[in-house]
Amino acid sequence: MLDRKLRRDLRALSTQALAVALVMACGLAMMIMTRSLILSLSTTRDEYYGGNRFAEVFARLKRAPQSVEAELAAIPGVAHVQTGIAVQVTLDVRGLAEPAVGLINSLPERGEPRLNRLHVRAGRLPEGRASRGELAVGEAFAEAHGLRPGDTISALLNGAKETFRISGIVLSPEFVFEAPPGAALPDNRTYGVFWMPYRELATAFQLYGAFNSVALTLAPGASEGGVIAALNRILQPYGGRGAYGRIDHPSHRRLDDEIRILEGLAIAFPLVFLSVAAFMTNSVMSRQIALQREQIAMLKACGFSNRQIGAHYFKFSLGIVAAGVLLGSAGGVVLGGLLVDMYHLFFRFPSLEFRVDYGVLGVAAAVSAGAAFAGVAGAVRRAVRLPPAEAMRPEPPARFQPSLFERFGFARWSGPSLRMAFRNIQRRPVRSALTCLALALATGILIVPNSFRDGIAYVIDFQWDVIQRQTVTLSLVEPGPERGLHDFRHLPGVVRAEPFRFVQVELKSGAITRRLLLQGLPAEATLSRVIDAQPRQLRLPERGIIMSAKLAEVMMIQPGDTVIARVLEGRDREVAIPVVGLAEDFAGTAAYMERHALNRLMLEGDRISGAHVVVDKARWGEFVAAVKETPRIGGCIIKDALRDGFRKTTAESIGLLQKIYSFFATVVAFGIIYNSARISLSERARELATLRVLGFTRGEVGAVLVGELVILTLVALPLGLIIGSVFAAGIITTVNTETVRLPLVLTPANYAFAVLVVAVASALSAVFAARKLAEIDLVSALKVAD
């Protein structure tokens, strides 16, 4: 029978219970959504890696005869070796004005590759006798250009332009994230991955009987470090550029970082939401129990034990939890299902199916039940501790005193309504403080998602307006002498050109190593600049290296320390370089040196890898055509295309997340405020009805109720903005990884939005409360306790 009471009480409190359940559901939905995405990504990745035999150690070299492969296979701890050729070529794609870059990989002449097997999405692999002039293309590039099997594409192979027929569209575990090495973002329009038979590719590049790339897997229990060292030793005479494990594999690393971001989000956001839900449960239950004080006393007088009564109210909160878990699970599953499609923009899997993390569903239910119980425990304990005889009597009138506000002399200006509002706040300092805190939390959680959005806008501006001011970055197929810069300057429409030299290096500090492109730039470049956090341009010194703050952080380096740089191209050498400064860079990690200093380090003459150029918009067509006809230009990155790509992919996907989180935060803000108003109304219905009977107008009575809410909101807003800023800082720290970085940006617009939502929610709740107030039946409100 108590259960029946429970059901009816819940129904009577349905809107409030729903508000609490919704807040809980928002937290749970996020938790389930992110955990399920993590599960989906990681299991799909593991199955894909396993099924298609993704290698564990990778190496590039200049050229080694095929016979060396046997030596590699003999390294202790190596399970399987796959050698082949990978070359970068310039592509001429129909419909694309600028040249694109392709990475062509070889396929074994017979049979399937032992490692890094391809998944054929459409068509077939270029195999057999008829395969001459055919290649397979990676899905991301094919989709960006609408390429289908049977279409053709032109490429410059070692200076000779050849046209190929596309035999099929494929995926590779090596290119889940299909982006040029060193790029934080995919640009699928100008970078593609291709596969063609070994013989044809090797012949074109005079590499027949040799290989320039190695992939291998490890035997169980083998040491990766040992194998890499042995591999480097063997490949060194052949121009080895340093072997690396999966952790340094660009595609794998990017995917790992994505999972790490989700892991951060899976904890931080739900934690905030669930604490708010626990607080709301507590306030609803405290009020409910206070209202049922006499019922509790009667139950005790009639012989119900404390345990039975306690259980009754716990069950009450369990009803709310059940609704929250149900709504949250459904929401998490639906949203996760929608979001998983978004990952298709970045990560190419044969199929990325959404998998619900059922384990986390159980944890979520337990966590929120725990939160609700924690919220209810205090109220229940108070209720059952009350001796029945005492509870039967009406609550003694609370002790009031003139509020601080009045003592400061403001009383003259305040009418009785405002005075009552102030005294009410002061009479229950803890309750008022908690309501204030809840309102502040509501304000705070609104800040976080929008700080993500603003961070991205800042990155777009910073990266492509402050740091990079060139129109186009042109790179040479092979580094060449400085006079090549002359040719760049003479391309039609080029207004300005600044050379750069990029070198693959491995930086070491203690046991920490990182592979990256060391950028050699002019000491005081005007196009691609080195900027610090201020932001102000840094001058590259004649000696020493400047690295991005994030890289310094992960390598635990400070300016003044020395870092060991191992050059991975040309002559293999290790040099100690002092770190002279820290730069701000949001596109992954980077390190910079003055170009001549870098060339001295390489023991080479004055060489360049390419140039950043500014092009006259009016002569753009001429410029692009000329670039396409220049065989020595291997790559052409158009800044605006990159920026558009970023806007369409990363910005849009984070934008979607931001919208979901914003929506949740708004729901929570409304829930908290509505709930506060409801509780305040029910606590005071009798008092307010008495005022009405005594001759107060509805407006004056409303002012008492609304006044309290307004005062608390005014106090809560600044507090909430501070809390929100702290939340945002904390969450951005958890999601920042080496490849994905977001600055903490807090704009006045963001704060204004939070204040606006809270103000609107307060106003609507006040309107609601005022309408409820009008409904109070004065006579009955006075006669019987509610």
Add this chain to the structure above:
Amino acid sequence: MERIYGEGTAAVTALAGVDLDLFAGELIVLLGASGSGKSTLLNQLGGLDSPTSGVLRYRGRDLAGMDEAGLTLFRRDAVGFVFQAYNLIPSLTARENVALITEICRDPMAPEEALAMVDLADRLDHFPAQLSGGEQQRVAIARAIAKRPEVLLCDEPTGALDVHTGITVLEAIERINRELGTLAVIITHNAILADMADRVFTLSDGRIVHARENATRGAVRDLAW
């Protein structure tokens, strides 16, 4: 026994030495003005509160020294309460309010039977808000007697009711007392109710200042106030 609330200078003596014996089947009326201590006495008798000093025994069991769990069991098995403010659960119907109690005791009557004893057989499925004051009070009585209590304690059962309704409520109490042999204790400030009792005690300042025994109990319907 004595019951003192608070300590030191704030101490309030609600019962200042009360000594009495009550027997099965009796109908007792406790009279007294507001603040005379009659509600406090009732709370001691019902196990809702424990005396500060003195002895309180029920069928040889020491109630004064009993812990909360013991008192809960005592109330559950032996005592039925009727409160002035009815204290019905508003979200449960008449039948459900009674059933709430019958679910936790050892040998209850059916809720319908209890409600029939107070002439509410036709109001079983009404919510408290749909019943008149007298009807609500009779539901409260049905709830109290459904467990077949040995003691029925009524705190101002007619306090909120008019004469006619009050009579029907008192008739219900008297009938339970007569038919089930329940000890019924009614506290009231209405001296007219004294006529229906076997014995009448008058309290003032926490003491029994007057005790009287009626040779015959007056009929409830003859009462008038």
